[in-house]
Amino acid sequence: MQQVTRLYNAFLFAMAFISGAMLVWLMVSVVVSVFMRNLGIQPFAWLFTSSEYALLYMTMLGAPWLVRVKGHVHIELVTAGLRPAARRIISRLVAALCVLVCLVLAWKGVELVHTNLARNDYDVRAYYFPRWLLTISFPVCFGLMAVEFSRFVFGRELMHSGEAGIHE
Amino acid sequence: EETISAVHAFPTTLIYTQSFLKFVDKVNEAGKGVVQIEVRGGPEAIGMFQQPDAVRDGVVDMVYTPGSFYGGAVPEKDALVASNLTAVEARANGGIDMIDAIHQEKMGVKYLGWFDSGVCYNLWTRDAPEFDADGNLKVEGLKLRGNAVYNAFFNEYLGAQVIDLPTTEVYSALERGVVDATGWTQIGLIDLKWNEFLNYRIEPCFFSTDLGVIVNLDRWNSLSDEAKKVLQDAAIAHEAESVAELKEKRDADFAALEAGGMMVVSLEGEAKANYLNAAREKTWARMKGLMAEHPSGDGQYDALIGKFYDPALDQ
Amino acid sequence: MMEWYWALTILLGSILALMAIGMPVALAFLAANIIGAWIFMGGEKGISVLLNNGLGSLTSFALVPIPLFLLMGEIFFHTGLGARMFNAIDQLLGRLPGRLSYVTVLGGTGFSTLSGSSMGSTALLGSLMVPEMTKRGYKKYMSIGPILGTGGLAIIIPPSALAVLLATLARIDVGALLIAGIIPGLILSVFYIGTIWLQCRLDPEAAPAYDVEPISLGEKLTLLVRDVVPMLSVMVVIVFMMVGGIVTPSEAAAFGALGVIVLAVVFRCLTWESIKKSIVGAMRVTLMAYLIVFGSATFSQLLAFSGASSGLIRWATGYELDPVIMLMVMFGVLLLLGMFMEQISMMLLTVPIFFPLATSLGFDPIWFGLVMLLALEISFTTPPFGLLLFVMKGVAPPDTTMREIYLSAFPFMGCSLLLVGLLVLFPKIALWLPGL
Ligand code: NA
Numbered sequence: 001m002q003q004v005t006r007l008y009n010a011f012l013f014a015m016a017f018i019s020g021a022m023l024v025w026l027m028v029s030v031v032v033s034v035f036m037r038n039l040g041i042q043p044f045a046w047l048f049t050s051s052e053y054a055l056l057y058m059t060m061l062g063a064p065w066l067v068r069v070k071g072h073v074h075i076e077l078v079t080a081g082l083r084p085a086a087r088r089i090i091s092r093l094v095a096a097l098c099v100l101v102c103l104v105l106a107w108k109g110v111e112l113v114h115t116n117l118a119r120n121d122y123d124v125r126a127y128y129f130p131r132w133l134l135t136i137s138f139p140v141c142f143g144l145m146a147v148e149f150s151r152f153v154f155g156r157e158l159m160h161s162g163e164a165g166i167h168e
Numbered sequence: 169e170e171t172i173s174a175v176h177a178f179p180t181t182l183i184y185t186q187s188f189l190k191f192v193d194k195v196n197e198a199g200k201g202v203v204q205i206e207v208r209g210g211p212e213a214i215g216m217f218q219q220p221d222a223v224r225d226g227v228v229d230m231v232y233t234p235g236s237f238y239g240g241a242v243p244e245k246d247a248l249v250a251s252n253l254t255a256v257e258a259r260a261n262g263g264i265d266m267i268d269a270i271h272q273e274k275m276g277v278k279y280l281g282w283f284d285s286g287v288c289y290n291l292w293t294r295d296a297p298e299f300d301a302d303g304n305l306k307v308e309g310l311k312l313r314g315n316a317v318y319n320a321f322f323n324e325y326l327g328a329q330v331i332d333l334p335t336t337e338v339y340s341a342l343e344r345g346v347v348d349a350t351g352w353t354q355i356g357l358i359d360l361k362w363n364e365f366l367n368y369r370i371e372p373c374f375f376s377t378d379l380g381v382i383v384n385l386d387r388w389n390s391l392s393d394e395a396k397k398v399l400q401d402a403a404i405a406h407e408a409e410s411v412a413e414l415k416e417k418r419d420a421d422f423a424a425l426e427a428g429g430m431m432v433v434s435l436e437g438e439a440k441a442n443y444l445n446a447a448r449e450k451t452w453a454r455m456k457g458l459m460a461e462h463p464s465g466d467g468q469y470d471a472l473i474g475k476f477y478d479p480a481l482d483q
Numbered sequence: 484m485m486e487w488y489w490a491l492t493i494l495l496g497s498i499l500a501l502m503a504i505g506m507p508v509a510l511a512f513l514a515a516n517i518i519g520a521w522i523f524m525g526g527e528k529g530i531s532v533l534l535n536n537g538l539g540s541l542t543s544f545a546l547v548p549i550p551l552f553l554l555m556g557e558i559f560f561h562t563g564l565g566a567r568m569f570n571a572i573d574q575l576l577g578r579l580p581g582r583l584s585y586v587t588v589l590g591g592t593g594f595s596t597l598s599g600s601s602m603g604s605t606a607l608l609g610s611l612m613v614p615e616m617t618k619r620g621y622k623k624y625m626s627i628g629p630i631l632g633t634g635g636l637a638i639i640i641p642p643s644a645l646a647v648l649l650a651t652l653a654r655i656d657v658g659a660l661l662i663a664g665i666i667p668g669l670i671l672s673v674f675y676i677g678t679i680w681l682q683c684r685l686d687p688e689a690a691p692a693y694d695v696e697p698i699s700l701g702e703k704l705t706l707l708v709r710d711v712v713p714m715l716s717v718m719v720v721i722v723f724m725m726v727g728g729i730v731t732p733s734e735a736a737a738f739g740a741l742g743v744i745v746l747a748v749v750f751r752c753l754t755w756e757s758i759k760k761s762i763v764g765a766m767r768v769t770l771m772a773y774l775i776v777f778g779s780a781t782f783s784q785l786l787a788f789s790g791a792s793s794g795l796i797r798w799a800t801g802y803e804l805d806p807v808i809m810l811m812v813m814f815g816v817l818l819l820l821g822m823f824m825e826q827i828s829m830m831l832l833t834v835p836i837f838f839p840l841a842t843s844l845g846f847d848p849i850w851f852g853l854v855m856l857l858a859l860e861i862s863f864t865t866p867p868f869g870l871l872l873f874v875m876k877g878v879a880p881p882d883t884t885m886r887e888i889y890l891s892a893f894p895f896m897g898c899s900l901l902l903v904g905l906l907v908l909f910p911k912i913a914l915w916l917p918g919l
């Protein structure tokens with residue numbers, strides 16, 4: 001079990017690392033294409049397209065890690081007004097609702113990848129890019145987010161602090 | 169009475185959307201008590217590039233969109249892109265029926281009509297275009313803006329690495345000189361105000377618009393024969409009327425542009441023929457390649473081209 | 484099809500309820516989307532459309548500048564370059580109470596002239612200024628308020644991508660609309676400065692009144708040349724790159740980040756630790772904001788597809804009222820939609836209805852376009868869901884509460900409303916410059 005947890009954590013952080021690398025790639029790709037253009041060389045069209053795709057991968061691969069570090073903002077109104085016992089229940093219920101949302105999206109994400117493969121779908125921009133390579137990020141992202149949110153359902157830690165305000 | 173939900177790819181104010189809305193009015197007039205189209209909006213209702221999938225999955229019944237937005241599913245749309253005919257001829261010679269059959273087979277949608285055809289694309293530049301000794305267009309100095317429709321031509325024939333910008337960014341890119349040339353249809357430059365920066369139109373024009381109405385096939389089959397007839401008749405009538413209307417609009421736009429100082433430069437002789445051939449053949453090659461990857465193969469390739477291209481017109 | 488008010492009730496009701504019980508904002512949008520897609524897009528197949536739509540809205544180059552401006556601000560902060568610059572400015576400005584708030588407005592106004600993106604400029608200024616100012620003992624509203632305000636200036640003062648898009652959609656003169664924004668934009672920043680002055684008078688505690696050692700002219704010059712000019716020159720260089728056509732406004736952010744990295748290397752303060760912290764900091768805000776964008780873009784589309792928003796617009800504008808009241812109705816509709824929708828969808832939806840109406844009411848279209856931009860700008864910071872508020876929450880110190888951010892935003896929203904009032908009374912403010 002411990003082995004599995006360690007492997008899972010490594011995977012989660014590896015995805016976050018790729019997400020960070022995508023952010024750096026945004027800067028590099030823009031800088032390179034501007035340099036090429038101004039040197040009179042026509043920049044590779046894939047520089048532009050890759051930065052658009054990087055936005056998706058960055059968001060999807062980093063989102064589960066952001067749940068781990070409690071980085072998704074929420075507003076505490078109801079939970080702030082409740083007694084600790086009631087708050088614990090509501091907080092775990094909200095987390096469970098998040099798990100449900102993520103599971104639905106992960107499941108539809110798997111279906112979408114299937115459809116894209118079956119239909120041989122392409123994302124048509126400067127190039128014809130296989131669509132499933134983009135949509136595969138959905139089941140991965142939402143599947144892991146479901147796992148991360150379930151830690152707030154069953155784990156020791158709560159998502160809500162009980163102090164009014166927007167929280168990270 | 170049956171109701172068909174519809175969305176359109178472009179914003180409501182764009183001329184091509186206006187044309188589609190006229191078609192909707194025609195159907196709703198002729199179809200009273202039988203069939204009505206209920207327009208749910210444009211890209212604000214369903215994303216521009218997600219509309220083809222939405223109609224395919226039956227989330228919406230009808231979509232007005234360029235075929236190029238679903239070129240991965242129906243690469244045969246390139247036959248329309250490279251066409252030198254209008255919908256009137258392609259309807260008469262059975263070309264549109266053939267395209268309809270391909271849409272039904274490959275995408276599960278009914279191809280109802282090819283609207284706003286007969287409009288082609290020009291290259292527009294800020295500075296006077298340069299030509300080499302043989303009269304071919306020189307692209308080295310151009311900062312050319314491209315998109316998915318014409319990249320096969322721009323990249324592989326003209327040898328240009330295009331700057332891929334969304335339509336909404338082109339104005340400020342032209343303003344600052346990030347790009348100084350772009351392809352665009354004959355119509356619409358004035359609406360986008362790009363004529364403030366572009367001073368030359370390069371002839372000949374190439375390609376054709378490939379805007380069409382597609383309907384979810386299950387929904388189509390569920391309609392009464394009477395409703396189908398209302399929709400199909402209105403579509404065939406609008407195919408012809410939109411050709412005539414847009415021709416008028418093009419002449420008016422050209423006159424206004426020339427009054428505003430737009431210069432027209434034309435390739436001549438062999439250079440012109442090569443330019444047109446390249447636009448067409450690079451696009452056909454892309455189509456053939458993608459057709460061959462599909463289980464149904466590229467057997468229909470020659471027949472399809474025969475329906476949408478008349479070599480006699482280019483003599 | 485369902486009546487528009489039922490559609491509106493279901494969609495807005497579900498999102499408000501989910502957020503109220505403490506669901507993360509992005510997840511609340513996604514959950515409301517699932518409910519909405521199920522009802523309005525025919526069951527589970529609607530959810531695939533939802534995912535496809537989210538993919539489409541996220542993979543758009545227009546979103547590239549935000550993480551890069553954040554990266555730029557974070558590097559400034561974590562390498563200590565920001566602290567150097569603000570120490571120097573602090574010393575140079577001497578005793579003026581609230582000096583860094585003024586710097587924020589002036590810098591923000593300058594920055595607005597180059598960035599067309601209010602999210603980008605909020606991200607940059609927020610990550611740059613709020614931590615520094617909090618460290619120096621400023622109350623949070625003295626930093627958060629002005630930044631939320633100047634984030635909005637970005638879309639009025641040219642260049643502005645949103646203004647170009649509005650002019651294109653409404654078929655009005657792009658140049659005229661851009662030029663029309665200059666004077667009102669400057670007036671607005673004057674209002675902001677007035678607001679800060681007033682806030683300092685009302686609550687002297689709001690800005691630290693600590694004394695700064697008087698220093699000689701020579702020392703001042705050294706500070707200026709060593710600690711201020713190099714940092715400012717990064718900004719100036721990217722302005723020139725934009726004006727000179729070397730980069731587009733969207734690309735400028737990448738050079739901002741690169742410029743700060745180069746600067747940090749020159750000042751020998753770039754460490755692996757600071758790089759890592761900067762990337763993680765930029766990621767936290769970007770990921771949080773983009774997952775909200777992913778959810779809210781589709782929510783906007785559901786409001787449109789279900790007929791809820793167009794029904795609301797038609798109902799609200801369907802009465803024959805006095806032109807000024809009609810203008811207030813349109814303004815109100817924009818503010819209401821703005822709480823839940825993103826700006827481009829709002830423009831696509833309202834322009835085809837509002838502009839013909841405005842023309843029939845006898846409004847000048849350029850003037851009306853500017854008023855509409857102001858409404859879009861204000862709605863971007865309207866509690867509870869204006870997106871800039873969340874971006875700000877992401878960059879502000881961890882103990883910042885929702886109340887603080889809302890209360891900081893109100894005075895500056897008031898300035899914008901005051902400007903709209905002035906524009907109604909004196910349309911010349913907008914129309915004089917383009918009329919020349
Ligand atoms: Na601006």
Ligand code: NA
Binds near residue numbers: 820862863868869870
């Ligand atoms: Na908003």
